Amino acid sequence: MNKPFCFRTKILFGALVVGFLNSPHEEIGAQGTNQRSTIYPSNKFVSSKTIQSSIGLNKPDLFQQYLGRAGGGFTSPAYQKVSQAMAKKAIIDAKNIGVTYFRISATGYLPAGYDIPGDLDLWVENPTEYWNLFDQMMNDLMANGIKIVPVFVWNWTQFPAMTHEKIIDMMTNPESESFKLLTKYIADFIQHYKEHPMLYFYELTNELNLGADLDLVASCQNENPYPELCLPISNFSTDQMIAFTDSLANYIKSLDSNHLISSGFSLPRPAAEHIRRYPGWLPGGPDWTPDSIEELQKNLAEIHTGLDIISIHLYNGGDHERFGVIGKTNADLLNIVKQIADSLEKHLYIGEFGDVSPFINQDPNALFTQSVLNKIVELNIPFSSPWVWEFYQFASYLTYDNPNTFYNIEPGYTDLIIEKIKEANTKLGNSIPPIQSPDTTAPQVVLTWPLERATMDSMQLIHAVASDNNGHILKVEFWIDQKLQDTVSIPPYQILFDTTPLTSGEYEIEAIAYDPSGNLAKYTTNAIHVGSVPTGIITAAPNPCILQPNEVLCTTTISWKMYANPLKMNAHVYVSMDGNPATSMSCGALIDSADAPWIQANHMYEFLLYADSTGCTDDNRGILLASATVTALVTSVEQIGHETPTDFRLSQNYPNPFNPTTTISFDLPKANYVTLKVYNTIGEELMTLISDNLQAGKYKIKFNGVGLASGVYLYKIHAGSFIESRKMLLVR
Numbered sequence: 001m002n003k004p005f006c007f008r009t010k011i012l013f014g015a016l017v018v019g020f021l022n023s024p025h026e027e028i029g030a031q032g033t034n035q036r037s038t039i040y041p042s043n044k045f046v047s048s049k050t051i052q053s054s055i056g057l058n059k060p061d062l063f064q065q066y067l068g069r070a071g072g073g074f075t076s077p078a079y080q081k082v083s084q085a086m087a088k089k090a091i092i093d094a095k096n097i098g099v100t101y102f103r104i105s106a107t108g109y110l111p112a113g114y115d116i117p118g119d120l121d122l123w124v125e126n127p128t129e130y131w132n133l134f135d136q137m138m139n140d141l142m143a144n145g146i147k148i149v150p151v152f153v154w155n156w157t158q159f160p161a162m163t164h165e166k167i168i169d170m171m172t173n174p175e176s177e178s179f180k181l182l183t184k185y186i187a188d189f190i191q192h193y194k195e196h197p198m199l200y201f202y203e204l205t206n207e208l209n210l211g212a213d214l215d216l217v218a219s220c221q222n223e224n225p226y227p228e229l230c231l232p233i234s235n236f237s238t239d240q241m242i243a244f245t246d247s248l249a250n251y252i253k254s255l256d257s258n259h260l261i262s263s264g265f266s267l268p269r270p271a272a273e274h275i276r277r278y279p280g281w282l283p284g285g286p287d288w289t290p291d292s293i294e295e296l297q298k299n300l301a302e303i304h305t306g307l308d309i310i311s312i313h314l315y316n317g318g319d320h321e322r323f324g325v326i327g328k329t330n331a332d333l334l335n336i337v338k339q340i341a342d343s344l345e346k347h348l349y350i351g352e353f354g355d356v357s358p359f360i361n362q363d364p365n366a367l368f369t370q371s372v373l374n375k376i377v378e379l380n381i382p383f384s385s386p387w388v389w390e391f392y393q394f395a396s397y398l399t400y401d402n403p404n405t406f407y408n409i410e411p412g413y414t415d416l417i418i419e420k421i422k423e424a425n426t427k428l429g430n431s432i433p434p435i436q437s438p439d440t441t442a443p444q445v446v447l448t449w450p451l452e453r454a455t456m457d458s459m460q461l462i463h464a465v466a467s468d469n470n471g472h473i474l475k476v477e478f479w480i481d482q483k484l485q486d487t488v489s490i491p492p493y494q495i496l497f498d499t500t501p502l503t504s505g506e507y508e509i510e511a512i513a514y515d516p517s518g519n520l521a522k523y524t525t526n527a528i529h530v531g532s533v534p535t536g537i538i539t540a541a542p543n544p545c546i547l548q549p550n551e552v553l554c555t556t557t558i559s560w561k562m563y564a565n566p567l568k569m570n571a572h573v574y575v576s577m578d579g580n581p582a583t584s585m586s587c588g589a590l591i592d593s594a595d596a597p598w599i600q601a602n603h604m605y606e607f608l609l610y611a612d613s614t615g616c617t618d619d620n621r622g623i624l625l626a627s628a629t630v631t632a633l634v635t636s637v638e639q640i641g642h643e644t645p646t647d648f649r650l651s652q653n654y655p656n657p658f659n660p661t662t663t664i665s666f667d668l669p670k671a672n673y674v675t676l677k678v679y680n681t682i683g684e685e686l687m688t689l690i691s692d693n694l695q696a697g698k699y700k701i702k703f704n705g706v707g708l709a710s711g712v713y714l715y716k717i718h719a720g721s722f723i724e725s726r727k728m729l730l731v732r
Contacts, residue, residue, distance in 0.1 A: 051347065053382045053428045055373070055421055056101035057094055057389040057409070058352055060154065062087055064108050066137045069119055070393060078451040082396050085446040085523070086465060088140050090390040092444055093411055095144040096469040097418055098425050098432035101200045102141075103351060103385045106150035107185060111161040113229040118162060123185065131192055138198055147200035149385075151264055152186055152248075154206040157232040167216075168234035171244040183251055194256040201260040201383075203351070204248050207313060209265040209272070209303055212238040215280035223655055223663060238276045238303065246306040262309035262349050262383075267337070268299045270322050293323055297340045309383065310341045313352035316368035317652065328357055331371040338379045349383035350376065359406035359727065366417050373424040380428070386421070390465075394710060396448035397463035397494070406681075406712060406727055411467040412491040418471075435470055438517065443468040445476065445513035447523040449494075456499045456507075456529045458563030463494040464511035464523065472516055479510040500563065502529045534569060536562040536625040538609040544704060545599045545632040546687050553600060554632045558585070559593040560609045562625065572612035572622050577605050587616030601632045633704045635689050640698040645669050648722040653703070653715070657729040660705040664689070664715055670696045672719040678703070679714040679725075686713070694719075705730045 064070035065087035068080025094102065108119025123130040141148060153159070160170050163177035170178035193199050220230040249261050269275065271288045273295040278287035291299070304310050314320055316328040325333045334350070341348040355366045369386055376384050391408050392398055409417055422432050449463040450456060462485075466473045476493040478485045486495045493511070510524045538560040545554030562571045573586040573594070585607070586594050599605060606629050612622025645667035653662040664676065676690035686708075689701055703715070708730055716725035 051382045052430065053376070053380050054100055054430050055376065055425050055428070056103060056149070056383070056385040057099050058385050058387045059090060059094075059102040059389045059391075060105040060151070061391065061393055062090070062102060062104045062148075063106065063134065063137055064119060065090075066133050067108075067119065067122065069108065069110075076451070078453065079396070082446065082448050082451060086390070086392060086396060086448065087137070089444045089446055089465065089467065091140055091144050091146055092469075093467050094146055094389065096433055096467075096471075097422050098430055099421070100145060100430070101147040101149060101385070102389070103149040103151065103203065105154040105206070106148075106189060107152055107154060107158060109155045109158065112155060112157050112232070113161055114164050114231055116161065118158065120158070120162065120185070123188075124162075127188070131188070134192070138193065138196060141198045142196075147198045149200050149203050149262070150189065151203045151206055152189075153182065153204060153208065153264075156205070156208060156211065160232040164231075166232055166234040168236050168240070171236055171240050174247075183248075186248070186252060187255060190252065190255045194259070199259060201262060201309065202252055202256075203262040203264040203311070204245050204307075205264040207264065207266040208241055208245070209238070209263075209268060212236060212241045213272075213275045213279035213286060215285075218281070219655065223658070223661055229659070235279075235281055237279065238272075238299075242303055242305055245303075249306045260308040260347065262351070263304055263307050263311045264351060265303060265311045266313040266352075267319065267333075268296060268303070270319055272296075272299045290322065293336060296336070297343070300337070300340050301344050304344070304346060307346070309347045309349045310337075310344070311349045311351045312337055313387075314350055314372065315352075315354055315356045317356055318649075329367040329371050331368065331375040334372070334375045334379060334381070338381060347382050349385075350381060351383075351385060352387040353384070354387040354407050356407065356727070357724075360409070360414060360417065361406050364414060364416055366414070369417055370420050373420050377424050377427045386417075392448075397461060398711075411471065412473065415471065433469070439470050439515065439519060440517075441469045442519045442521040443473060443513045443515045445511055445521045445523050447509065447511040447525050450509070450525070450527045452525045452527075453506075454527050456497075456527050458498070458500050458535045460497045460499050460527075461494060462497050462509060462511075463492065464513070466491075466493055466511070466513040466521075468513075468515040468519075470515060470517075474514045474516050477512045477514075479508075479512065481508050482510075499529050504529060534562050534611045534623070534625060536560060536571065536609050536611070538573070538607055538626045538628045540596075540607060540628045540630045542687050543628070543630050543708075544687070545630070546689070547601055547632055547634045548636075551634075553598055555595055555597040556599055556630055557593055557595050558607050558628070560591070560626075562590040562609070562611060569611040569622065570616055572610040572616040574608045574610060574621055575605060576608070578603055579606075584616055587612070596630070599630060599632045601634045603632070605630045631704070635701060635703075637690050637692070637694070637699050637701045639695075640665070640700055643698060644696045645698055648719060648724075650715075650717045650724040650726060652726055653728045657731040658705065659731050660708070662703050662705070662728060663700050664703055665698070665700040666717055666719075667698050668694055668696050668719060670720075672722075674717065674719045676701065676715065676717050679716060681712055681714070689715075703728075 061070040065083040068083055070083050111118035156167050159178040159182045160166050163181055165176055165178045169176040216233050216235050220233045245263060252261055270290045273291045274289040275286040278285050280286040300310055320333050338348055353372045355368045360366045387407055390410050426432055443466055445464055445466040447464045449461055462478055464476055466476050475487050475489045477487050478495050485497060506526050506528050508526055510522055512520055512522050514520045540556045540558050542556055545556050547554050560571055560573060570588050571590050575585045606627055608627045609625045610622035611625055646669055648669060649667040651665040653664045655662055674690050674694045677688050678686045680686055710730055713728055714725050
């Protein structure tokens with residue numbers, strides 16, 4: 001299902017292949033057939049009564065944390081140290097609430113395009129070191145009783161991108177380099193871990209069924225300004241997907257017949273069988289006519305051919321409302337899906353579920369998540385895992401109020417939902433670690449920023465994550481060179497530390513976490529302060545500038561600040577256009593702002609802040625402190641056809657994640673004055689895309705995120721009494 005970071009963080013990184021449009025394009029060639037392996041029987045169905053139903057957690061970035069590639073892909077030893085510590089904390093915290101398994105991306109996510117570094121580079125270049133790191137993770141999991149559900153194809157373009165092929169090559173050609181590389185990884189994995197007690201069951205893909213029968217090629221070409229990222233993309237049919245996953249399942253069973261296999265699929269689209277019969281690459285396609293319950297059963301049965309576990313992902317967006325199931329907190333669709341799974345004699349895995357409207361950080365009650373948990377207990381669903389656990393995918397210091405944490409489950413932020421997970425697991429018959437009395441276990445704490453031996457800013461963010469086995473942190477103290485600077489009692493555990501009074505040198509930074517029983521834990525790092533070098537920031541607002549179709553120039557305001565002036569330097573602001581030398585914009589004041597009223601569409605401007613003691617000449621600009629990139633966008637809303645919709649609707653943007661363009665669609669059942677605005681995660685308005693009177697109809701508008709940083713943004717529509725917002729993810 002279309003989720004936020006995962007949602008599409010997951011994604012995150014296969015940004016081009018998730019959340020597709022339905023643009024028509026030429027038909028792909030004849031559907032391929034697969035003859036890759038001997039047909040092995042499906043693992044014998046075991047009644048749900050013999051499986052201890054339990055609720056796990058999605059922790060897709062777990063191994064990327066051990067690699068040091070989570071949190072923006074940093075690979076330095078200092079970052080790897082921190083991310084590994086955060087991974088171990090996540091494992092221990094899961095154990096403390098009685099969770100016994102994680103769903104993880106074994107292969108990672110990247111690359112999404114040709115000739116781009118990826119999460120499997122170490123496996124290719126030094127497999128011994130790679131598997132040693134995986135062993136380290138498995139040992140930490142085993143020490144805490146946490147099993148894994150490894151997913152092999154999380155990003156569908158990953159293996160084709162590594163071998164300069166396309167998705168269809170991997171799916172239909174057993175001699176393709178991408179298919180051989182994938183099966184080599186699977187063979188390596190099974191060789192290492194098929195006897196490991198922490199291997200729960202296998203999962204083949206992540207939501208591969210959401211891409212079947214749609215015109216992915218046209219969507220990518222039309223929506224992505226970087227054509228090189230479309231090279232691995234290809235169209236594929238449901239039948240080709242079935243042959244591919246059946247082949248992978250048979251291959252896994254030939255190597256390990258003792259573990260069950262799940263598809264990793266999402267809940268099928270409401271029109272999955274109709275689209276299958278009339279796909280998106282045909283003229284006028286795809287056919288979005290809703291499927292019947294019988295067609296849903298047919299789809300679930302056929303796409304899970306040869307598999308033991310039916311996987312669905314379920315969020316409270318529009319796709320879960322079908323067959324009379326209405327309401328954003330209504331989980332009754334699981335009644336139907338569970339009956340189908342039972343009739344097919346297959347286990348059911350709700351591989352992901354959660355609230356996306358409103359997000360969990362906007363409504364801590366997460367009513368849909370609670371409804372799903374209640375339904376899991378009522379129906380005794382064997383496998384399930386909410387999205388997502390202690391997820392710091394973009395940076396180790398991005399907390400619950402920052403990008404990518406709209407849906408994050410984490411101690412201190414979502415304690416109510418954590419208690420509901422514990423309660424549901426208890427009702428399913430699972431044991432939860434009891435509250436200690438007296439409590440003698442130290443809490444968990446990791447100082448996540450700054451990194452070891454990093455150079456500190458003049459106003460340095462110091463950030464820690466902390467949790468306790470008994471569910472509550474009393475306080476976190478921050479010490480600099482054995483001097484207490486501040487105490488924080490609620491998350492986010494962070495302070496801003498003014499380093500300007502410090503002399504040059506190395507400083508010890510320590511975070512000390514206390515639980516209510518007085519137990520404490522410490523995490524220490526060292527950072528460097530360079531007192532003689534100025535630092536500064538430069539920003540632009542609005543960015544991007546928004547031009548109406550009849551406008552030529554746009555105005556943005558450039559603001560800057562130099563934090564230190566030890567050499568009596570000037571703040572020198574220099575601007576270039578499209579990478580070509582331009583001219584100085586300002587010289588002198590350390591803190592100031594200036595308008596740039598000459599921003600043109602289809603050009604990129606870079607504003608650079610230098611510390612300059614020579615008079616700010618273009619030839620000698622000084623010491624570069626910071627930069628800001630600015631673009632201008634021409635926006636226009638386009639009406640789609642002449643159909644008058646029956647309800648107001650704001651659709652999920654496509655593609656999502658995006659880089660840097662995406663399309664936002666909405667329906668108006670009657671004429672209204674409409675505003676469509678974009679906000680950051682702390683509620684600041686970034687830009688207005690629409691402010692106009694519109695007639696009834698279906699509309700779409702293209703949004704360009706050039707100039708914005710990677711992260712989560714909100715777009716919000718207001719039309720009369722109709723107000724709705726959705727999340728979108730920009731991935732650079």
